[in-house]
Amino acid sequence: MKDTREVTIYDIARQLHISPATVSRGLNNHPAVSKKTRQKILEVAQALGYRSNTFASNLRRQHTNTLGVIVPKLNSHFVSSVLAGIEKVANEAGYNLIISQSLESAQKEVANANTMFKSRVDGLIVSLAFDTQDLSHFNPFFKKGIPVIFFDRVEQSLPSSTHIIIDNEKAGYQATEHLIQQGCRHILHITGNLTRNVYADRLKGYQEALKAYGLPFHETDVIVSMLDEKSAWETGRQIANMHPLPDGLFVANDTFAAICMQALKEKGIRVPDDIAIVGFNDDLVSRVVEPPLTTVHYPGQEMGELVARHLINHLQGTVPLTHTHTIIIHSELIVRQSSLRNPQR
Amino acid sequence: MKDTREVTIYDIARQLHISPATVSRGLNNHPAVSKKTRQKILEVAQALGYRSNTFASNLRRQHTNTLGVIVPKLNSHFVSSVLAGIEKVANEAGYNLIISQSLESAQKEVANANTMFKSRVDGLIVSLAFDTQDLSHFNPFFKKGIPVIFFDRVEQSLPSSTHIIIDNEKAGYQATEHLIQQGCRHILHITGNLTRNVYADRLKGYQEALKAYGLPFHETDVIVSMLDEKSAWETGRQIANMHPLPDGLFVANDTFAAICMQALKEKGIRVPDDIAIVGFNDDLVSRVVEPPLTTVHYPGQEMGELVARHLINHLQGTVPLTHTHTIIIHSELIVRQSSLRNPQR
DNA sequence: GTGAAAGCGCTAACAG
């Protein structure tokens, strides 16, 4: 039953009475092969059910035409969009993708990086896990000159690698400013691990905005959380029990914000009247909760396309990666009901 | 700067004055190699920064130790859980994973299958796209004797391949029965492409339940949708404008249900008082909407583990795959406020 | 327990 023998270029060559080299060239669209022979080669290949052996090919040429991608979690609108963007560009350029998720664990990220290294990806795209501190698991790549490019969750201390991010400080500023303009005077900021750029920068923006509007900043108004579902419920309930109640919440992701909102509402607290809430990411959930969540949108797909294009350009020698350090993509605040206290118009 | 030369088993062999064959054996824990030499080999390999060349290895042995996974969408709680389960088992058994998403497009699924085939995965795990009809893109696998195993979205007409599913008919029955028991008499069922088992079976369950409770079934009460976000809003608004209003909604996924709920509420319709709603999947969103959504939970992680274990057992020759046709996993209805009309207790 | 040797399938000089 099993059709066990593999068809090779030798089989094609034999059938056409030409050399395997020519077959190889024909299959790879090498210019120095006549249209006629190429045509024939393709036909026979088709007829014989030939499939090229990537391993032999990769073994021979010393690269894999494969890009590695490590993300914290597949399961978010933002990450999905980025991936879609990366895949589009990679596909068009003939690159394959290996995708893995660290599940927000530094340990798993290390394992993933090792796998990627062993898989000999030509380049690596990374968004760091929640608690990744040490970046030495990328050293093998640096040493071998394999380009690594970071997006969103980056470590800017790292020299000589490219980062593609949004202006988290600005986004944090705008979110906070918006809350202030809605009349909030005591705004809590709920965020993640502050060693991570995205959270540290949003916090900076939050602080700046407070300062700009002459509001005091209290350390105790910043809640650092693991940002998982369980903490979200706990934090939400905790806030509901505060006296006096804060009147604004700037939360570093939509899911967390949505759950907080739920927890607050369970305790009879009104959103936005008692507490106005702003989230981050523009996940689907932000549109489904009641009231819809004001949030920061950033263009995942574009970001992914940009990241991939950059990496591929570099791999193809077009652009020296080390010269373009940090690329900042536009983000914007989307105002919905969860923060709107004095409806405009 | 670039450390360009790769370390091979020859380098290790030379350093230890032994043959590459022995090094290979040592690295692969071949029994016929003394503890001492193995120890030394490992040390030198470490010191030299050796990484085995998968391509050479794969080229030589005729398999890849890699499993392919094709899912409709990465972006759902259920799929993430399944993947986690698959990964756990695969990892433990020393298998690598290539994961790709069809994004609910049959066309993309074909492309993915081809890529998997070219990547020479040792086995394939598939959950079908929304609109996949023709399954011929898996023929190359069947022909070559590469095992393909389906889960959740399956095509049971397919002979001689294993399916791992939940009892969708039963789940559909229970969901509908629950709504009836809550006093619903006119229940709409919103679902996906009815050629797909999951949707067809849930519909059957819905019909059975109606019949069992002496309620009439109307074709027009079944709304077939693409189940994307846009349709969800449209459908929700459409339902809101119905006269008379239905009093129950059984929706084939949580996201869609959540959006419908939102759309209904926008029109001033109360959930569950005017319309009770049951979703499907137990996605995070089901817990965050107001009121929380009654839904059907099924154990993704377990399902993933089971699927992977099954496939790997077969690859290792333990179990003949063709003999175990269909495995059914337990699912359960989780009752929350969106459907509770006469609060128990 | 270890070594020699052949070859997995492909590509890239080089030569014509």
Add this chain to the structure above:
DNA sequence: CTGTTAGCGCTTTCAC
């Protein structure tokens, strides 16, 4: 435009 040749790095008989 096409053929010859020589490996890429590894595993696996078959010897010893």
